[in-house]
Amino acid sequence: MNADTNTILEIQNLVKDFAGHRVIDDVSFGVKKGEVVFLLGPSGAGKSTVMRCMNFLETPTAGKVLFHGQPVDCSEHGLNLYRRRVGMVFQHFNLFANLTILDNITLAPTSCGIMKRDEAEQLAMQLLRRIGLEDKAKAYPSQLSGGQKQRVAIVRALAMNPEVLLFDEPTSALDPEMVGEVENLIRELAQDGMTMLVVSHDIDFALELANRIIFLADGKLVADAPPAAMTTNENPRIRDFFSLR
């Protein structure tokens, strides 16, 4: 089981049914430490569902989710601890609308008892400086642009110091001129050695950044290979997909 001790997060034979309809059909793959893995596939392929199952926002119908080779403890408390180690960034940012930017970042570290209030605020200000938004600390999410919101959402996840970050189409809800700033931040994280699993429709971005690309269609894993191998893959679905570029 611990064939590769570097594998942080792994799914084995994942199956997910929605109302008797099979959406994910026997999907297995792992993410190693420091790796950037992109999850690609046509719309409705089940990319989001896979990712949500990995974070137990959806309960898998069958199959295993392993964290450092161990099955995740699915009790309420076990899940809370697991999720602190696995950050998630959503397509629609999901910043807490009732909290300031600063409080958005400090809420989880302080309520989980990981940091004291002033410690958490220091860290938050440091993270905000990194993305150039320290002057927005007291602003509310509604006062930010989409790109700014997504960057805040990313550092909010970073504040928990996770071992791996899951991105579900982090740039799809953005106006085109804001995509760059978010992709730049993800690029920086990759350079820093952050382990990431990214769902994206941006093929160029995937080819540039990915160590591995996993291709999903109709809930099945079609290919799991480095970017170079993907562009030359003969599978018609993959060919069609990459020809959209």
Added chain:
Amino acid sequence: MSRFVQHRWLVLLLASFAFLFSSCDDKTEQREKLIMVTSATFPPYEFYQGEHIVGIDADMVREIARRNNIDLIIEDMAFDSIIAAIQTGKADVAASGITVTEDRKKQIDFTTSYVKADQVIIVREDSTIDGADAMKGKRIGVQHGTTGDTYVTTNICEPERFQDGALAVASLATGKIDAVVLDSAPAKKHVERNVGLKILPVSLASEEYAMAIRKNRPELLKMINDTLTAMQADGTMDAITAKYQSKEAKEADKAKSKGFGEWLSHSFEVNFLKDDRWKYLMNGFWVTIEISFCAVLMGLIIGFLVAVIRSTHDQTGRHKILNFLCHIYLTVVRGTPVVVQLLIIYFVIFAAVDISKVLVAIVAFGINSGAYVAEIIRSGIMAVDRGQMEAGRSLGLSYGATMRSVILPQAFKNVLPALGNEFIVLLKETSVCGYIALQDLTKGGDIIRSQTYDAFLPLIAVALIYLIVVVCLSQLLKKLETRLKKNER
């Protein structure tokens, strides 16, 4: 007079319930004090003079208590509730111009009767009505639940039923109805104080008043009967009756023939200044505010809890049993009128407990409001984007922590206008407190009306005060809303 020959199903139901619940409790037997209930809007038998309830019935019982060395407590409540109060042991004796009827004898014991009363017809001076036969096809006013009500209903036609005699007479004076059938003693008072009315020299039904006590209390019955006999013999009874039937109150109100300005200032003086009557409104106002405020708090707490339980169940499937209980609570509370709930809580749930009525009202309205607040807040929770909960959970926050820090604050802000509306409704709903004899704002107005026989000014004053409170409350809520909105969105 005799009111409530005509029982409402409600009172019957409550009384029988209450009887079941309290039949094993005999603590009233040990009381050193005598609790009398009455419905003090029925001069000259019972009415307010300042803080005190006076009148023939009240003086009669006071004298009985004095002669037997017992402390007397007089409580005022809606006439409808009096028999229930006796049956449940909330009070020892009811003296409220209660007519002796066979129906009532089945539920309570009567003392010997102490007054004979006639039902008479009041009409305008220019009326062509000259007797019972001439009333056929006319609009006739009665006081709800009285002998007059029963008489007219069974012998003449369906009457218009008013909450008290003063309202019926006011309607007659303004031409909204053609005749009023009332007990002779209060009828005389009303005619004295209103211009252009007269009593026809015929009486419709003759009857006797007696006091009511709970069944199976022979010592109490004997004590009261013996004292009444003694009072009859030594002339005390006649003296009391004579005192209230003298024409002392001729003072005022032939004033309507004056100019409007004069009438208004005169009415204002009589209704509010004389005998410090404004205090009824003032005290009533505070009772209303106290009950509303505490009930709102209680409703908020209950509502929050129920809403959180229900939405937690909807989202996670937890708390099946609690959710089921909440569901029952919501169904029952939202499916029944608040007056009924208030009466049930007072007469059934707290039947055997000596508990402050204000507290009863707070509990009743708090429980009632909680159900509406729960559904309002639940809709607010459901309106919060699912992503908010998911984001919280994905960061490792527990369900509860996310609820507290993220979901509920947003839900609360979403529903603030609806909550404000619920509070305004609650404030006005407390006006039914009079049913359990609480002197809230509405009841304060009723008391003034029963003293001055003026239906208009006290009503308008009461309406104005409610209006002012509601307007202030609305402004306050608006401020809160804009403050919450300022930062977001």
